[in-house]
Amino acid sequence: MTTYIAPIEDMMFLFEKLRNNKNYNEIKKYEEVTPELVKNILEEAAKINQNIILPLAKTGDENPTVLENGVVITPPGYKEAYKKFIEDGWTSLSCDPKYGGQGMPKTVSAFFDEMLSSASLSFKLYSELSIGAYNCISHHASDSIKNKFLPKMVEGKWSGTMCLTEPVCGTDLGLLKTKAVEQSDGTFKLTGQKIFITSGDHDLTENIIHLVIARASDSPKGTKGISLFLVPKFIVKDDGSIGSRNGISTGSIESKMGIKGSATCVLNFDDATGYMIGPKNKGLSSMFTMMNLERIVVGIQGLGISEIAYQNSLNYAKERKQGNANNTKANNGADFIIEHADIRKSLLNMKSIIEGERALCFWLSQQTEVSLYHTDEKIRQEASDLVSLITPVVKALFTDMGMEITSDAMQIYGGYGYTKDQGIEQLYRDNRITPIYEGTNSVQAIDLVFRKLVNKNGDIIDKYISLIKKDILIKEEKINPFVKKLNENIEILFKFTNWVKEKSKNSKDDVSAACNDYLKVLGLVATAHAWVKVLEVSFKDYENNKKFYEEKIQTANFFFNRVLPRIESYYLTATSGSKYIMDFKFN
Numbered sequence: 001m002t003t004y005i006a007p008i009e010d011m012m013f014l015f016e017k018l019r020n021n022k023n024y025n026e027i028k029k030y031e032e033v034t035p036e037l038v039k040n041i042l043e044e045a046a047k048i049n050q051n052i053i054l055p056l057a058k059t060g061d062e063n064p065t066v067l068e069n070g071v072v073i074t075p076p077g078y079k080e081a082y083k084k085f086i087e088d089g090w091t092s093l094s095c096d097p098k099y100g101g102q103g104m105p106k107t108v109s110a111f112f113d114e115m116l117s118s119a120s121l122s123f124k125l126y127s128e129l130s131i132g133a134y135n136c137i138s139h140h141a142s143d144s145i146k147n148k149f150l151p152k153m154v155e156g157k158w159s160g161t162m163c164l165t166e167p168v169c170g171t172d173l174g175l176l177k178t179k180a181v182e183q184s185d186g187t188f189k190l191t192g193q194k195i196f197i198t199s200g201d202h203d204l205t206e207n208i209i210h211l212v213i214a215r216a217s218d219s220p221k222g223t224k225g226i227s228l229f230l231v232p233k234f235i236v237k238d239d240g241s242i243g244s245r246n247g248i249s250t251g252s253i254e255s256k257m258g259i260k261g262s263a264t265c266v267l268n269f270d271d272a273t274g275y276m277i278g279p280k281n282k283g284l285s286s287m288f289t290m291m292n293l294e295r296i297v298v299g300i301q302g303l304g305i306s307e308i309a310y311q312n313s314l315n316y317a318k319e320r321k322q323g324n325a326n327n328t329k330a331n332n333g334a335d336f337i338i339e340h341a342d343i344r345k346s347l348l349n350m351k352s353i354i355e356g357e358r359a360l361c362f363w364l365s366q367q368t369e370v371s372l373y374h375t376d377e378k379i380r381q382e383a384s385d386l387v388s389l390i391t392p393v394v395k396a397l398f399t400d401m402g403m404e405i406t407s408d409a410m411q412i413y414g415g416y417g418y419t420k421d422q423g424i425e426q427l428y429r430d431n432r433i434t435p436i437y438e439g440t441n442s443v444q445a446i447d448l449v450f451r452k453l454v455n456k457n458g459d460i461i462d463k464y465i466s467l468i469k470k471d472i473l474i475k476e477e478k479i480n481p482f483v484k485k486l487n488e489n490i491e492i493l494f495k496f497t498n499w500v501k502e503k504s505k506n507s508k509d510d511v512s513a514a515c516n517d518y519l520k521v522l523g524l525v526a527t528a529h530a531w532v533k534v535l536e537v538s539f540k541d542y543e544n545n546k547k548f549y550e551e552k553i554q555t556a557n558f559f560f561n562r563v564l565p566r567i568e569s570y571y572l573t574a575t576s577g578s579k580y581i582m583d584f585k586f587n
């Protein structure tokens with residue numbers, strides 16, 4: 001079984017030392033979220049994740065969720081753990097106190113999301129979609145719906161889902177067939193089939209609140225005719241108590257490569273009663289509130305799984321002896337494999353990516369809070385543009401890197417990584433869904449290049465590049481080599497951006513064939529930017545925590561010399577164009 005120690009020191013470093021974000025600090029409601037409070041929360045979070053949830057990862061993999069007589073049964077131990085999980089208030093961490101939440105900022109809940117992803121992604125998914133549904137309802141529903149449904153969801157007694165996918169529509173939601181017929185009392189009757197629904201049914205909560213997209217009878221075809229509905233598993237009476245079963249049944253659950261403890265359901269809606277959320281035919285934009293926040297959380301899943309893969313590889317490399325390292329003086333039998341340059345390179349690759357990603361995620365969490373709660377509308381809008389630019393980057397880069405890191409972890413373990421005992425191959429299998437769901441990573445890249453670089457508020461990517469350039473004007477001699485390297489790569493990003501903008505006018509296939517590379521280039525620049533912020537503190541505060549900061553500086557050194565230069569090859573391959581790709585005749 002894998003082991004896991006929550007990286008609290010690194011998290012607290014970010015929370016305490018990278019707080020000097022003026023706009024974020026101006027949000028009054030977080031004034032009382034002090035480092036002491038956050039440290040207490042993270043210590044408690046570490047306990048439940050390390051002691052109670054981590055063992056469920058293996059249990060869930062070996063005893064997948066089953067459907068018996070129409071009832072979905074979660075793996076052994078899930079029910080008890082979930083009960084403790086909600087009793088301790090973990091579902092309410094980032095929710096509004098008005099509905100019983102603890103009102104913690106995303107800078108804190110993101111750390112919890114990371115720990116939970118490291119411990120067990122399958123278990124995490126039961127509460128994750130509830131938080132997503134909570135966010136969507138609290139942004140778009142009427143007060144009466146909010147008051148009726150949110151307190152129980154915040155408490156964790158009711159969970160939530162996101163029902164988009166159907167047999168014929170995954171990426172292209174405009175093809176959806178589920179119908180919604182309005183009733184005389186203003187409610188709707190929904191009929192259709194949804195597939196691949198995470199936590200679509202299970203035995204952990206008293207009720208399940210489905211957020212379903214469907215087409216009202218008189219709505220147009222395509223994405224312009226999609227509305228959003230709240231459809232509970234059990235009808236909720238006016239006094240808030242649970243009534244009769246709604247017209248929703250579980251057709252089957254998927255047998256999957258990974259996340260086997262998570263129930264991925266086929267749901268059949270047969271005249272199920274639903275309530276419209278937000279305006280008619282604007283369902284997709286309402287649903288995007290949920291999807292955008294979810295995409296960041298899926299990125300964090302990749303980060304969390306990478307962290308546990310790294311920790312276990314490091315431990316293994318310190319214990320496993322094979323061969324002599326190049327600089328061994330005498331033949332002493334065999335050295336620990338951590339002495340081999342190739343293994344060290346692999347470990348540092350993981351560490352430098354993970355710590356850079358965590359710092360980038362912290363920055364994005366701050367921006368998300370500013371975009372939601374700053375009092376100045378202009379500042380809110382600017383932050384919102386940055387969040388929309390970096391969200392697909394975090395989703396796709398972190399989950400792709402998760403594949404690289406879990407694969408490298410398996411490689412460090414050799415044959416013992418491929419066989420089941422150590423739990424390493426499970427990390428690879430569990431992570432494999434993250435580049436697929438919540439919009440595939442290619443779809444993230446398409447979204448980035450065709451919709452996010454420039455929007456109605458202007459040239460967002462240019463504003464972002466200017467912001468980075470301003471941020472890295474640091475007059476600290478020791479940072480210069482890092483800043484110089486980042487500037488060289490910003491130049492490549494700049495050239496690549498101009499190429500994309502130019503090709504977008506009349507050569508869209510060139511852009512489509514380049515968009516995954518573009519996303520990685522932007523992602524690596526963004527991660528390097530986050531690293532520079534970390535370095536700034538590391539040099540300034542060096543004397544106060546030499547060991548910690550020395551490790552940071554050396555890890556950054558690896559990132560800037562070994563990871564960041566990947567940018568050039570992405571740029572060169574992508575800008576070779578698409579003609580030879582599109583002209584090829586597949587037989």
Ligand SMILES: Cc1cc2nc3c(=O)[nH]c(=O)nc-3n(C[C@H](O)[C@H](O)[C@H](O)COP(=O)(O)OP(=O)(O)OC[C@H]3O[C@@H](n4cnc5c(N)ncnc54)[C@H](O)[C@@H]3O)c2cc1C
Nearest residue numbers: 162163164165169170171196197198264437438439440442
């Ligand atoms: C375990 C699991 C859990 C899931 N949970 C949920 C859930 O809770 N709720 C929910 O609604 N859905 C859920 N899904 C569905 C998931 O979001 C979809 O599988 C995903 O969005 C891709 O859709 P698809 O499978 O239909 O693939 P398709 O859309 O058919 O795509 C197939 C391939 O074509 C590519 N592609 C598609 N369109 C384009 C394009 N325009 N340009 C270039 N390439 C393109 C894709 O990138 C992909 O590589 C889940 C799926 C799984 C497996």
